[in-house]
Amino acid sequence: MRIVVFCCENSAYQAARQGQLPAEVDLIRLPCGGRVEVLHMLRAFERGADGVLVLTCQEDNCQSLHGSARARHRVEYAKEILQEIGIDPERLQWHPVTSNMGPRFRKIVADMIEGLKLASA
Amino acid sequence: MIVAERKPLKEITGMLQGKQRVLVVGCNTCVTICMAGGRKEVAILASALRLAGIEHVGEETVERQCDLEFLGPLTKLGEYDCLLSTACGIGVQLLSDLFPNLPVYPALNTKFLGVNEDLGRWSERCQSCGDCILDRTGGICPIARCSKSLLNGPCGGSQNGKCEVNGDVDCAWQLIYDRLAARGELDRLETIFLPKDWSHSRDGGPRRIRREDVAL
Ligand code: SF4
Ligand code: SF4
Secondary structure, three states: OOEEEEEEOOOHHHHHOOOOOOOOEEEEEEOOHHHOOHHHHHHHHHOOOOEEEEEEOOHHHOOOOOHHHHHHHHHHHHHHHHHHOOOOHHHEEEEEOOOOOHHHHHHHHHHHHHHHHHHHO | OEEEEEOOHHHHHHHOOOOOEEEEEEEOOHHHHOOOOOHHHHHHHHHHHHHOOOOEEEEEEEOOOOOHHHOOOOOOHHHOOEEEEOOOHHHHHHHHHHOOOOOEEEOEEEEEEEEEEEOOEEEEEEOOOOOOOHHHOOOOOHHHHOOOOOOOOOOOOOEOOEOOOOOOOEOHHHHHHHHHHHOOOHHHHHOOOOOOOHHHOHHHOOOOOOOOOOOO
């Protein structure tokens, strides 16, 4: 199982470094959540990802002001695309994760792995 | 610009039923600006189609799909079953004319001639009536922006500046009144508009323009 995790380097990426990453995870470091595009998420699925996470700052605490909101909107748009072509939109999720939220980061990843295992069981 | 919107993917995959080699053809002009059918949207659509199970999806974006001059790069079409155009309806038709042996499908719904009001917000401004009257209406088009295309508005349904047909829409005639009032040109409204000659618009059949100074 592969999970691609797009992380803002100011927040979720710092959280990701506070502990061991599960073997399933491919971490992609972004300068800001606003860098992630719909195409990046779809490409991850095209290349075999089972799940994709986009983890960025809290929306009111984004260093680039709107980066996190942009990421969330794009995830919502990409989820609609997945739904329309018959892929479970829950395979793609956005969550805010601040730099000191190591445990939350690992919980989100673990929940997704769990959800995907259940879905494929 | 011409403003368009992608069709639901279900409708697009429905058109493409049975096709396994699809070339998605985008346009770098209006539909890029309204984020419906430029290079980025071509890539997203192509990716979605691959994920939906279509084997071979190519991507190509031309400068302007409504202009023969720019369709030259589309040559290696032999490897495709069909074309899926993310241009407006004009681009779709020109592609169909140029490649009559290949089915060309529209990926977008062409919506209107309009402006980009804000991030992610577009709205209609002109219906290309063929005989512009903006000089007399303060630069606000009552044909496109009044729900009833009234020439001597407002109607009795104008309420607090909003249109009775849709409360989200500004009453065009209120806008016209306010603008002319601010300019001290309210006397323009004393002149009643005579019935418009719609033969310059769609009622006269498909329209053409010929410029002898340009033609060879
Ligand atoms: S009057 Fe006619 S040409 Fe002028 S903006 Fe309105 S619809 Fe367009
Ligand atoms: S309320 Fe204004 S915009 Fe709406 S139909 Fe009447 S005149 Fe036209």
